[in-house]
Amino acid sequence: MAANPNSKTADGKFADLKKDTVELNGKQNMTTDYGIKISDPDHWLRVADEQKTGPSLLEDQIAREKIMRFDHERIPERVVHARGTGAFGTFKLHESAEDVTSAGILTDTSRTTPLFLRFSTVQGSKGSADTVRDVRGFAIKMYTSEGNWDIVGNNIPVFFIQDAIKFPDVIHAVKPEPHNEIPQGQSAHNNFWDFQYMHSEVTHMNQWIMSDRAIPRSYRMMQGFGVNTYSLINKEGKRHLVKFHFTPELGVHSLVWDEALKIGGQDPDFHRKDLMDAIDAGQFPRWKFGIQVIPEEKADDFEFDPLDATKIWPEELVPIRYIGEMELNRNIDEFFPQTEQVAFCTSHIVPGIDFSNDPLLQGRNFSYFDTQISRLGPNWQELPINRPVCPYMNLVNRDGAMKHRITKGTVNYWPNRFETNPPATAEQGGFTSYPEKQQGIKQRALSDKFKEHYNQAQLFYNSLSEIEKMHVAKAFSFELDHCDDPVVYKRMTERLAAISLELAQTVATNVGGDTPTKALRENKGLKSKGLSQLEYMPEKPTIATRRIAILLADGFDFNQYTTMKEALQAQNAFVFTIGAQRQGVTSGSGQKVVPDHFFTGMRSTLFDAVFVPGGKHIEALSKNGVAKHWISESFAHLKAIAGANDAVPFIQRQINLPEVEVAQSGTSLKESYGVVTGHGDAASLLKVGKIAPDAKGLA
Ligand code: HDE
DSSP: OOOOGGGGSTTHHHHHHHTTOOOSSSSOOOBOTTSOBOSOSSSOOBOOOTTSOOOBOTTOHHHHHHHHHHHTOOOOOOSSSOSEEEEEEEEEESSOOTTTOOOGGGTOTTOEEEEEEEEEESSSOTTSOTTSSSOEEEEEEEEETTEEEEEEEESSSSOSOSSGGGHHHHHHHHSSOTTTOOOSSOOOSHHHHHHHHHOGGGHHHHHHHTSGGGSBSOGGGOOEEOOSOEEEEOTTOOEEEEEEEEEETTOOOBOOHHHHHHHHHHOTTHHHHHHHHHHHTTOOOEEEEEEEEEEGGGTTSSSSOTTOTTOOOOTTTSOOEEEEEEEEEEEOSOHIIIIITOOOOTTOOOTTEEOOSOHHHHHHHHHHHHHHHHHHOTTGGGSTTTSOSSOOOOSSSOOOTTOOOOOOSSOOSSSOTTOOSOOOOTTTTOOOOOOOOOOOOOOSOOOGGGGOOSHHHHHHHHHSOHHHHHHHHHHHHHHHHTOOOHHHHHHHHHHHTTTOHHHHHHHHHHHTOOOOOSOSSOOOOOOOTTOSGGGGOOSSOOOTTOEEEEEEOTTBOHHHHHHHHHHHHHTTOEEEEEESOTTOEEOTTSOEEOOSEETTTSOGGGOSEEEEOOBTHHHHHHTOHHHHHHHHHHHHTTOEEEEETTHHHHHHHHHOOTTSOOOOTTSOOEEETTEEEEOSOHHHHHHHHHHHHHHGGGO
8 A cells, every 4th residue: 555655754744734824914814714804793783773882783794694603613622631732743753663563654664653642630720730740642544555443541550440440430530529520630538538448459540640740741651552452363364462651861750749739830831831842942742652462372471361440560581672752843733723633533543553352442442433423523534633644535425514525426335246345355454353263251340350459559659769659658658648538548548558557557558547556468569660750860860941040130240140141041041030020130240131930920939940140139038038938949849949159148048058068159059958169250050050950850
């Protein structure tokens, strides 16, 4: 089958969308949707007397069109993952996986495949905050030369439930409660934790969502996982089970919980903007693409069932083979027709890839296809963002609401006397399902290995660093503290003793459970690779795209300010001047700087690091409660803080911890607990810029 030339270029999908894209900023007159020019869009046609009062006329076709369009401009939001943001990008393969698959996208290293990726949260509605504690969706539509391949994944490799029939239950339990529609964007409520207790299969996923993975610093700093088990089929027809992985070049980083909560109010679009800003600045986020494969005949060799989506395939047993790379490099032009109307389907696979008997995947294959009909109608695949870039044609699939493609020809059935629109043989690229032999008895059951629910929950918990474990304990404590039904928080704390007695005891103390004295289950201390996010520090540490604030008031040292700003910008950091007032601040040597924001307009929570130059402005900063809070809060959130000359004692006073050492006057630079201090002229401060990039790593 001839490949579509469009999909060979990074802009393949963009070129396709151009056919439906118009520029708004032309000189063209405003018209109605049926094309006539509008003379007055501001007044409804009415019968008016001399005072210009009187009834409005229903006759006004222009007003009616405008109001009708407005009345109907909402479509149902996604039943889950309603809040999201998307971008275009490309996929490149570095190493052919032809030993395991015949899929063009996974075997042809000369291709660049265009793609659209939508990140999302699960629980909240379309207008909820970005930084809530939740799983993040990671859904990719690859516009391949052989048709669309959708990997509808998450940033966590496992899921809550094992059987798709439980999905409405788990989602109803986590969504706002039915009697009062509370809470929004939160899993911290009775119903969610009640459900969690009633289903021990969720225990592994519980650990992940209570870990820092559920409060990412940025969409660009999250892993992506296909979660479900698919199949790869090679040319010889042999099958391997497969899991898909995306690992970010920038490393995996999270917010701290207090930051996430505050940003939820201070900037609910934090993640959305972060992604757009980075792409606009040409700082394209990249992920390594990897596969884990298990030959079909080895599927029974593990203590877990590889078809169970509540289990990972530990890397020690099934290593990840990194074979490609994904990059996001183009922002959307309009939210609704792109990010809102994009529709993913787990059932969209291409030849060389097939499903497996993963019971969650099988249910998803029905659900996604189905849900798009209520969101977008039966012709959703024709929408510009959803249509493939390769040639597509089906003479039978016609009509339906909002059909707009016009197909010429006299027949709409197969076979027909002209042999119009014939199916393709396998050699011509026709999709053939893997001929798996099936025999069985109809029953509602899962394999025995699905019954084990705790091993990997412990494996995950044991693999975390001490700090990550502490965060898990705090997250459980926060969530269960929001449950006011004692049955819920008492039973759940008890359950934690099946993971770690210490964890259960800490949480019980905090939330008022009964402190367990015995572990419910032995913990052999087993650990696995790749579970702690500290293992994903970037190969090359960078401050590119990190948001760095410089605090100024009247009397600041101009040289230090400009030298540091330039040094940081040279490393592609996003630098913001935060001043006492936006009307302008004046340096000790008389230069005026107009800050990007003033102290209370933007808080420390929205930045990764802060620098305070020396100068007389320290006097004013020392008297300003908000400026002082900037420093103490940055420190509490484990941010890199830098200060020079007079700023050193100012910073020290706000941190007020004897363990944090600062540079003494006349000594060179000091780095202690992520606080970088120094004395000297502007040139010597450049070294601070060289230390600062790594300082974030301390967090
Ligand atoms: Fe989804 N899920 N899901 N899900 N899911 C949807 O489809 C569903 C599951 C995921 O950005 C819905 O188009 C069932 C696992 C993402 O547009 C719906 C089950 C994973 C997105 C649906 C699952 C996901 C969705 C709602 C259990 C991680 C957002 C709107 C069997 C691998 C896609 C839509 C986007 C969206 C059903 C479980 C990820 C209702 C029945 C596991 C990223 O069809």
